[in-house]
Amino acid sequence: MSESTLYIGLMSGTSLDGIDCALVDFSSGNPRLLGTALRPFEAGLHAELLALQTPGDNELQRVALAANALAEAYAASVAAVLAEAGVAPDQVAAIGMHGQTLRHRPELGFTVQIGNAALLAERSGIRVVADFRSRDVAAGGQGAPLVPAFHRGVFGGKRHRAVVNIGGIANITDLPAKGAVRGWDCGPGNVLLDGWNARHHGQPYDADGAWAAAGNSVNELLERLLADEYFDLAPPKSTGRDLFHLGWLDQHLAGLPGLAPVDVQATLLEFTARSIANEIEQEAGEAEAIYICGGGARNGAMMRWLAALLAPRLVSSTEALGLHPDWVEAVAFAWLAKQCLAGQPGNLPAVTGAAGARVLGAIYSA
Ligand SMILES: Nc1ncnc2c1ncn2[C@@H]1O[C@H](COP(=O)(O)OP(=O)(O)OP(=O)(O)O)[C@@H](O)[C@H]1O
Numbered sequence: 001m002s003e004s005t006l007y008i009g010l011m012s013g014t015s016l017d018g019i020d021c022a023l024v025d026f027s028s029g030n031p032r033l034l035g036t037a038l039r040p041f042e043a044g045l046h047a048e049l050l051a052l053q054t055p056g057d058n059e060l061q062r063v064a065l066a067a068n069a070l071a072e073a074y075a076a077s078v079a080a081v082l083a084e085a086g087v088a089p090d091q092v093a094a095i096g097m098h099g100q101t102l103r104h105r106p107e108l109g110f111t112v113q114i115g116n117a118a119l120l121a122e123r124s125g126i127r128v129v130a131d132f133r134s135r136d137v138a139a140g141g142q143g144a145p146l147v148p149a150f151h152r153g154v155f156g157g158k159r160h161r162a163v164v165n166i167g168g169i170a171n172i173t174d175l176p177a178k179g180a181v182r183g184w185d186c187g188p189g190n191v192l193l194d195g196w197n198a199r200h201h202g203q204p205y206d207a208d209g210a211w212a213a214a215g216n217s218v219n220e221l222l223e224r225l226l227a228d229e230y231f232d233l234a235p236p237k238s239t240g241r242d243l244f245h246l247g248w249l250d251q252h253l254a255g256l257p258g259l260a261p262v263d264v265q266a267t268l269l270e271f272t273a274r275s276i277a278n279e280i281e282q283e284a285g286e287a288e289a290i291y292i293c294g295g296g297a298r299n300g301a302m303m304r305w306l307a308a309l310l311a312p313r314l315v316s317s318t319e320a321l322g323l324h325p326d327w328v329e330a331v332a333f334a335w336l337a338k339q340c341l342a343g344q345p346g347n348l349p350a351v352t353g354a355a356g357a358r359v360l361g362a363i364y365s366a
């Protein structure tokens, strides 16, 4: 089946909102979506994946069991998408399985995405490509972001554009009309907004940014957050929950007692939007139009902040370029699986800082 042009991309990202699954046909120049599914994590698995983000007891066994539970959930997503599209497993060339990031420490030489790829191959009957980041890290790179090569192919054009993924973490791809593509993680996306909202309202996210929009940003807190040294680093750079988590926010709040939770949320929204806009101004200032993907595109208050901060540039979602913002990352991992099977590189060394272009991923036969 290696001549099949159908691939499945599976992404469960740093926001921990669940599993994005996309069935994609690459037979023409542009990827064509044949089916999609977003499956929230079952509560117990969500709690365990969140707990495993920080060191704890009996980690080896807990990680192994969580990796199995993830594979079962991935297999259910794959089965649902195939059934809806009327496609049989043997018509699919491969699944690109990102896995769940538990640690990202390229400066120490490792990044960890869990998910039992062997079990997913067994359950789905489809070849699985997994562990996309390790080879780039082994070659001295950040192992992230990996989507810029895909963004170049689908979103590049005659005008200078930038694409911003606002997931748990936010990353930017700079797509000049001529010249090299650049990309880097610019800092938090929704991770702090989600965490603060969950702490105060018990809900996974602040729908449409409505709670944040009801508060007033606190300048002293905003300045402290923006002073983090991550924002002074030049690309290549990548980050994760290892750095940006509620404990990081709590450290900054410690010297500012008595703030109303709604005003902290308002500050987090402005901080997130400003950190993204600042990095675009510094690194991709010539971009004429900015396209947002990831769940942040559903946050109206975030989109209004970005439009104001980045004016007169046009700010819209990637839907304007033909790919719905919810599915960009899953389609990218389908594409990365295709690159792997073709023996083609998936990374851009100018983005990740790796010593060279590398074929990414490990293949688990069907
Ligand atoms: N209606 C909405 N209003 C506000 N925010 C939303 C809405 N829908 C989704 N989001 C945000 O989008 C997040 C999910 O985004 P996404 O799926 O792109 O992240 P991810 O892929 O897990 O992260 P990453 O790209 O960092 O790996 C949610 O956690 C939430 O913060």
Ligand SMILES: CC(=O)N[C@H]1[C@@H]2OC[C@@H](O2)[C@@H](O)[C@@H]1O[C@H](C)C(=O)O
Binding pocket: 013, 014, 101, 104, 111, 143, 144, 145, 146, 147, 148, 165, 167, 168, 169, 170, 171, 185, 238, 239, 240, 329
């Ligand atoms: C280590 C890791 O999982 N990084 C993710 C995360 O989520 C967004 C940002 O941080 C990005 O660098 C990356 O994902 C995308 C898909 C990437 O590699 O391009």
